[in-house]
Amino acid sequence: MSSDAELIGRSLRGDTDAFVEVISRHETAIGNYLARRVGRQAAEDVLGDVWVAAYESRATYDRSYPEARPWLYGVALNRLRRYWRSEPAEEPAPDLAGVASDWDPWPAVDARVDTQALLRRALARLKPEEREVLGLVAWEDLTVAEAGRVLDIPAGTARRLLHQARKALREAPEVAALLQVPTT
Amino acid sequence: MDEMDLMKKLSDVPSPSPEAYNRARTALQTAMAEPAEPVGTVVRPKRWFSWPRATVAAVGVAAVAAAVVMATTGGSVPTGPATQAAPPVAPPVVESPLVKLASEVKAAATVQGDSSLVIGTKMPADLPSYTFYSVYTDKGQIFGGDSTKTLAASASKNDDQATPYHAKLMAAAREAANGDLEKARIAMITAAHNVTGLGLSPAEADKAWADAQAKIAEDFRKIGKPAPPARPRPEGKELENFRNNHLWSNATSALFLGAANADIRAGVLKLISTIPDTKVGTTEIDGQRALTISTGPDIQGGDASVVLTINADNGLPILQEIFPAPNSPTPSKPAKVTYKSSRVNLADVVAGKI
Incomplete structure (x- = not known):
């Protein structure tokens, strides 16, 4: 089976089917990645843009990497950045101040807490680059080095960001409490 | 675990x-x-x-x-x-607080910096919050990022994201600030298309x-x-609402990209003042005197009302809120975006010194 890099090379020589094959291999992963970040509806809206952007920028692909998925995550992230910046906020948006101030962690946590909501609160306080590395590793099953490739940063930097993110999460009151109680 | x-x-x-x-x-x-x-x-x-x-x-x-x-x-x-003729522009009321503020913005414009920086923060309910940085240079370039680092990378790589559409938006805003408001209004409404x-x-x-x-x-x-x-x-009326929707959408897009450019900001304020169905109120937010500019579902496509809150003294955007229209079968979800704007030097952006 041809590698992604080989298929991209063929697409640069005019074989458009080769590029479609690359997309076919990774579309579910990229679709889910988009859905995790902007929700299903918006992901469906953006997905076509991602493929077009990838196609238009395929000449820049470093073909020393046989696997194109990290590159496609990077293309998708760039599209998301433009999407986030240009779109009106049509999703619910709680008051930022409230998120930061109304948490009284220890007495309130019990087995019935909404794990996801609490974790999201903690995630919201991470730096964007920390959150991105963490998401790529935890959700997309990328290695730290691959996450660095997505974000166009050195592997060592990605490793430091992941370390910071995990540390911040562990130390967040919500997460610390969740790690000490059984969740259902 | x-x-x-x-x-x-x-x-x-x-x-x-x-x-x-x-x-x-x-x-x-x-x-x-x-x-x-x-x-x-x-x-x-x-x-x-x-x-x-x-x-x-x-x-x-x-x-x-x-x-x-x-x-x-x-x-x-x-x-x-x-x-087909352009409907007459609702003349801005002389005492309109937006027109008055636009004049003050123009008068107080400084030459500090060479770019506008707008930092917006959106926070969807089911997702982490998202902060985005937009730099609009006085030359018309647009750079963006989700951190000072990615913004610096965008600028240093000269990854200019400005499109002809953006150029039209900004030209229309400038025309409104400095020239013919009617001409500017048509240009802003038709910035994307003129169907x-x-x-x-x-x-x-x-x-x-x-x-x-x-x-x-x-x-x-x-x-x-x-x-x-x-x-x-x-x-x-349907046609009027359609065009005013485009005017609002395009003008506020210009504002959220280039708010710290006095011409852009003043022009957008004057353009918004021509939308008859907007309501301007006063409020205070984070200790700042502020104006609220409210538009109803008629202007927003039927599914939402939108309130834009700006600083009453300098016109800079502070907050945009979207409220679902109660009578819509498909109401928009409520939303909130905060904005902080300032003048910066592109060189400092590249150096990550913002």
């Missing part, structure tokens, strides 16, 4: 539908077959409708978006003779509308869906 295990609990989300994957592939196939406009130039009137619900592939261009708008908004079409034929002859307007209808039908066919029936060109 550790924090990574907890993270994985958040990884399950509803995937895009099989139809969405097909549409995305169609968009790719179309781009490969006939390279079209750069993706960045795809512009649609915001807030007027739910783009995903329109189910048009990403190849759709601005004219298509407008046609979809008219295909989805429904409502009766007023009878009577068509009019309603604003300022065109009746024959030209008919052709513009027919071309847009044909284009949307073609795009639906490309993605294998039946094309919606062609609709007559809107008239009367």
Whole structure:
């Protein structure tokens, strides 16, 4: 089976089917990645843009990497950045101040807490680059080095960001409490 | 269990539908077959409708978006003779606080810095908050990022994201600030497209509308869906609302990109003052005197009301809130975005010194 890099090379020589094959291999992963970040509806809206952007920028692909998925995550992230910046906020948006101030962690946590909501609160306080590395590793099953490739940063930097993110999460009151109680 | 295990609990989300994957592939196939406009130039009137619900592939261009708008908004079409001429601009009331503020913004403009920086923060309920940085240089370049680092990278690589659409927005705002407000208003309404034929002859307007209808039908066919029936060109109040939606959407887009440019800000304020159905109120937010500019569902496509809060002393945007329209069958979700704007030097942006 041809590698992604080989298929991209063929697409640069005019074989458009080769590029479609690359997309076919990774579309579910990229679709889910988009859905995790902007929700299903918006992901469906953006997905076509991602493929077009990838196609238009395929000449820049470093073909020393046989696997194109990290590159496609990077293309998708760039599209998301433009999407986030240009779109009106049509999703619910709680008051930022409230998120930061109304948490009284220890007495309130019990087995019935909404794990996801609490974790999201903690995630919201991470730096964007920390959150991105963490998401790529935890959700997309990328290695730290691959996450660095997505974000166009050195592997060592990605490793430091992941370390910071995990540390911040562990130390967040919500997460610390969740790690000490059984969740259902 | 550790924090990574907890993270994985958040990884399950509803995937895009099989139809969405097909549409995305169609968009790719179309781009490969006939390279079209750069993706960045795809512009649609915001807030007027739910783009995903329109189910048009990403190849759709601005004219298509407008046609979809008219295909989805429904409502009766007023009878009577068509009019293609630009409706008279509602003259800004001399005492309009927005016009007064625009004058003060112009008078207080400084030459500090060479770029506008706007930092916006959105916080969807089910997702982490998102902060985005937009730099609009006085030369017209646009750089963006989600941190000072990625913003610096965008600027240092000269990854100019400005499109012809952005240039039109900013030119219209400047014209409003310094020149002919009526001319500026037409330019801002038509920055993305002019399917309603604003300022065109009746024959030209008919052709513009027919071309847009044909284009949307073609795009639906490309993605294998039946094309919606062609609709007559809107008239009367529906047409006025349609154009005011474009004016609001395009003008606020200019503001959120270039708020710290005094010409852009003053021009946007004057343009918004020409929308008859906006209401201006006073409030205080974070200790700042502020003005609220409210628009109802008529201007926002029927599904939402929008309130833009700006600093009463300098016109800089502070907050944008979207409220679902109670009578809409498909109300928008509530939303909130905060803004902070300042003048900066591009060199400092590149150096990460902001």
